[in-house]
Amino acid sequence: MVPTAPYGSWPSPIDAALAAAHDGHADHVGVVGAELWWTRARPDEGGRQVLVRRRPDGEDEDVLPPPWNARSRVMEYGGRPWDGADRPTGGPLVVFTHFADQRLYAYEPDTAAAPRPLTPLSTVGEGLRWVDPRIDLDRGEVWCVLEEFTGEAPTDVRRVIAAVPLDGSAAEHRGAVRELSDGRHRFVTGPRLSRDGRQAAWIGWDHPRMPWDGTELIVAEVDGNGELRGARTLAGGPEESIAQADWAADGRLLFASDRSGWWNLYRAEPDGAAVAVCPRAEEFAGPLWQVGRRWFQPLDSGLIAVVHGVGTTTLGILDPESGELVDAAGPWTQWSATLAAHGSRVVGVAASPRTFGELVELDTATGRARVIGCDHTDVVDPAHYPEPLIRTFAGPGGRDVHAHVYPPHHPTRSAPAGELPPYVVWAHGGPTSNVSLVLDLETAYFTSRGIGVVKVDYGGSTGYGRAYRDRLREQWGVVDVEDCAAVARALADEGTADPHRLAIRGGSAGGWTTAASLATTDVYACGSISYPVLDLTSWLDVTHDFESRYLESLVGPHADVPGRYTERSPAQHTDRVTAPFLLLQGLDDAICPPVQCERFLEKMAGRGIPHAYLTFEGEGHGFRRAQTVIRALEAELSLYAQVFAIDRDDIPRLELTP
Structure with a gap:
């Protein structure tokens, strides 16, 4: 007979340290000669992102020793930080952006030489940053995106396509960097060269649009001196999002556009017409949060x-x-x-x-x-992994709300008859993003202890076409909150979840949805809020350039609807927050700075609502260090244990301050 124990009290071999240790993953794959290369995050090394190569003998080897960290901060979310080229002699050459100083470096891993800088430092604002490099050995250059700060404000910035000499002559001289694009677009991706090297294509867009709202596909001729000539817009516009472009083997340009309502693949014909090569009600691309993303490969x-x-x-x-x-x-x-x-x-x-x-x-x-x-x-018996259920719920007005439900699951424990499990609603970040149907030990950390998880792709999420994505237009803080609450209530109404033990958690935009849910609904008994947006008006003054006009589509232009910014901000309605909460914040966060949390807590002072505020030095927007993830997970579980009356003595008790 399987022993019984209350939900939430089950023992589990998946502890917070195990979950944190498996937080890194491979990314930014590429081929250098006959070798496969990729990046991988190392939570146990402070979140350092290493570059790995597969040797011809099949052995994997770190290319960059500590403390080198291949990670770009362009648009704060970064993108592809490296490129490599095979050479006839001397072994491969790799260029990468080093996170600490954001300089572009060249490195010859088969020699004893250390990485050498290719770009200079700047004392203006956040300096110079580089992303999406492409090595051109014939020209002796690296073509990439340059982000250059022109003042101290987060929005004092310009971005251009640039060519950096491989000989290091620009390491101390900004003037040695060739600017290739004219700067007419505030945001650009790195150029993709046709196979004959005579044409280049890239994507550009401007405030207030985000790249999933509307972008332009730009094509130019490459002359004998490596200059871009006759740049022209081939496709795109204010209501058409082009997410990627690249050249086919036959020299024709391919691009992913959502002009049909879905990101589908198109081929540009010589007469300028665009032909859909596989028209389907499916997504063949996604939101361009990072420069250099690749959903298709010719x-x-x-x-x-x-x-x-x-x-x-x-x-x-x-x-x-x-x-x-x-x-x-x-x-x-x-x-x-x-x-x-x-x-x-x-x-x-x-x-x-x-x-x-x-x-x-x-x-x-x-x-x-x-x-x-x-x-x-398998780091533990896979019998402890949760079994997700893909479900579609009915939201307000009967609209579809997609979600992944992870019921509590344990191979050797069950709950007493008649007890309903607590559930935590996970609101993803973005908000123009979605949840992934993959093994996640943070999810298993809760489900294996008897706490259910439901991850909601609320209106505005990607992966379901533009109409679904556009549901959040000027409705942030409304549709996302309503959809999460609809899913939580549905689980309670059908007898899947305990209606008195529902929680909500999220980070970044998900932190906003969590805080807004606590301020505007009575669905949840508590919430866990990580690196959030809490006050819309003040966030405009402190956030980074990429998202500085994001709220115009999510909420509406501030000049036209200032009252909406106040009405929807949790920080303006702390008197409505009656449930306990946990607030988690990185002190180096340039996207959602700590000041948002600090002002929120000032207004909560004296209200008698149990809460805790944990801050983490060296962490930015999203936690990367193993010790941070461990502390955050254990604190979150302690919150649920206290609020849901769960007896656990295997985690540090989170001190809640009224």
Whole structure:
């Protein structure tokens, strides 16, 4: 007989340290000569992002020793931080952005020489930053995106496509960097060169649009001196989002556009017409939060590798002439927006509800997909992993609300008859993002102890077409709150969750939704809020440039609807917050600075609402260090234990201050 114990009190081998240790994953894959390279986060090394190479003998090797950290801060969310080139002699050459000083460095890993700087430092504002580099050995340059601060304010910044000399002549001289684009767009991606090197394509957009609202696809000729000439807009506009562009083997330009209501793949014809190569009510791209993301990869054969799907994603091989799409067989439910190709083989990063992110190779000649790196290893008995349920709930007005439900699960424990489990609603960040159907030990940390989790893709989430994404237009703090509450109530009404033991948690935009939910609904008994937006008006003055006009689409132009900014801000309605809460904040956060939390707590003072505020030095927007993740998870579990009357003595008690 399986022993019984109250929900939330079950023992679990998945502790916070185990969850934190498996928070890193492979990303930004690429091919250098015959080798596969990629980046990987190391939570146990302070969140350092290392560059890894697969040697010809099959051994993996870190390319960059400590303290080198390949991570860009362009637009604060960064993007592809490295590129590599194979050379006839001397081994490979790699360039990367080092997180600490944001300089671009060149490194020859097969020699004894240390990385050498290619770009200068600047004392103006946040200095100079670089992302999405592409090495051109023939020209002796690196083409990339330059983000340059022109003043001390977060919005005193310009971005251009630039060429950096590989000989190091620009390491102390800003004037040695060639600017290739004219700066007419506030935001740009790195250029993609046609195979003959005569044309370049990139994406640009301007405030107040975000890249998922509207972007422009720009094409220019590359002259003999490596200058961009005759730049023209080929596609896109204020209401059309182009997320990626690249050149096919036959020299024609491919791009992902949502002009049909879904991010589909198009081919640019010589007469300027755009032809949909696989029109479907599916997404073949996603939100461009980071520069250099890749949802499709043209192959030498003329075929195209594509990441596509609705909600979940898979890897397929598309024949652009016939429109035939053949998907890779395998258990994976989520493919990251990073692909690399070598001959007939395509490599990406894929995960499933039973596996962490793995490097998976698809041989297009045989159709076989296999794991070739970062192999998943069960760190505990997989019987402790949760079994997700993909569900669609009815929101206000009968609108669909997509969610993943993770019931409490333990192989050797059950709850007493008649007891309903507590549930935590997870509101994802973004908010223009979504939840992934993959193994996550933070989720298992709770479900294996008897606390259910439901991850909600509220209106505004990506993965379900533009109409679903646009539900949040001027409705942030309304639709997201309503959809999360609808899912929580539905679980309670159907007898899945205890209506008196519902919680909500989220980080960044999810932190906003959590705080707004506590201020405007009576659904939740408590909440866990991480690095949040709490006051819309003051956030405009302190956040970074990329999102400084985001609220115009999420809430409305401040000049036109100032009252809306006040009415929806949790910080303006602390008197409505009656449930206990935990507030978690990185002290180096440039996106949601600590001042938001500090002002919120000043207004909560004296109200008698139990709460805790934990801050973490060296952490920015999103926690990367193992010790931070451990402390945050244990504090969150302690909050739930105290509020839900769960007896646990295996975690530090979170001191709640009234």
